[in-house]
Amino acid sequence: MSQQPSIFDILGPIMIGPSSSHTAGASRIGYIARQLLHDEPKKAVITLYNSFAKTHKGHGTDKAIIGGILGFGPDDERIRESHELAKKQGLEWEFQFRGDATKFHSNTARVKLFGKKGGAVEVVGASLGGGRIRIQEIEGFPVDFTAQAHTLVIIADDIPGSIKNISGAIAEHGVNIANMFVSRNETKANMVIELDQAVNAETLQKIESLSWVRFVRHVEPMTEHSSRYEK
Amino acid sequence: MEFNLLADIAEYCAREKKDMAQAMLDYEMKNKHLSREDVYSGLKRVLLTMEDSVEQGLTQMVISPSGMLNNWAKTVYNSKTETLGPRLKKAIARAIAVGEVNACMGKIAAAPTAGSAGIMPAVLVTMIEEHNIPREKLLDGLLVSSAVGLIFAKNSSFAGSEAGCMGETGSAAAMAAATIVYLLGGTNDQILEAVGFALKASMGLVCDPVGGLVEEPCTTRNAVGVANAFVSAQMALAGIKSLIPVDEVIFATKEVGDLMSPRLKESGQGGLANTKTGRDIQKRVFRTAE
Structure with a gap:
């Protein structure tokens, strides 16, 4: 890009x-x-x-x-x-x-x-x-993203290996991670992951099914071009 | 693919034997991985939005929620008094039309900003009406305007809070001046001269909207921006030179923007916004929001 x-x-x-x-x-x-x-x-x-x-x-x-x-x-x-x-x-x-x-x-x-x-x-x-x-x-976590790329927002229990597991699940489906931001409170971690492409439903389900993951959302890019080109 | 100066774009055109519209098409296709059709369908949508916004402002009731704008476009368009014949009158009415539509929460294409959105549509519609320019060709005219906007954004600023109205209606007038020269068959040199003239005429223009709303004086400054574009294009097409090279003029707008007091840059603290009447209007419009 x-x-x-x-x-x-x-x-x-x-x-x-x-x-x-x-x-x-x-x-x-x-x-x-x-x-x-x-x-x-x-x-x-x-x-x-x-x-x-x-x-x-x-x-x-x-x-x-x-x-x-x-x-x-x-x-x-x-x-x-x-x-x-x-x-x-x-x-x-x-x-x-x-x-x-x-x-x-x-x-x-x-x-x-x-x-x-x-x-x-x-x-x-x-x-x-x-x-x-x-x-x-x-959800009270400081984040910083512009929604110009496909973005995953994940809130999970702050356990060792959580980042590795999630990035692994994304990479498994051949999607590149462009940026990743992590913030934490006492018990939970928030991850904002900007991707080069959209993740498929399977990847989302896989991340959601992890017992320590509390919240997974895919935010689609907010560029003008996608809607502009529909005609 | 990167252009940092208007001179870079002119050089690319000379090297590749392309015109400025083709240069910008190459730029967008390469950088955004788009096909030619993608870019043109995007441009078509921009042009349609612009034409619709002119049409709406000239045919529908447009009274802004603040009451500051009240069907001015139609008033100008239908005026019996003409300072320079019907053409100038109609051209500026089109710019006011878009400003009114914007203020009334209608759909517009920012070009380059919402506050300066009237200038490009007014010029494009006028070029169809007065010169029978085919609509397809207007898409190339839009590409040429984007060259000016791209370099202005890189080396100066569109933000009223950084470059005042010079960055908004000034840059829009410069974009529109380039479009007019291109559509009338001018050379790249003439396009750049026209941009220089338009920006020099806007140098130091403050951003002082009453109540912080994109209405007064934004709407009438759009009308003046249309006149600026035609005047600048006329001078360039006649063959006179702007003397200061256009890229240096753009750097000067950046310097002037930096030197302008923040009170004069979209803060509502200076100029027309800070007049007694401006303050009174602000109080009336926003009394429920305090």
């Missing part, structure tokens, strides 16, 4: 306005939270920080995040009516605002989702401009 910018970084993103950071980026944070929940959401508690908190109304940040949670991409015109559509789907939500959270990037959102099957996930993401985002926290 080349590091050179794409011409579609300049002619794009194709997006719902008005702001690549406050609208397009915000929708992507919601969309990633939805992928990490891996279920139909029934409730969302969203905290907007700093510039997001102060200017969300004028930029439709609240509509964009709910749209993302419903699975809409940043160029999906349903974002405009996302609140009405969410109500129809039985999603309840609540926004909280923290205008002066200096430890967070100026455009940050915390999204806590509760799924219909009983699961829940809490994600913090920052919108960096141009529609690009950075996920900074998942």
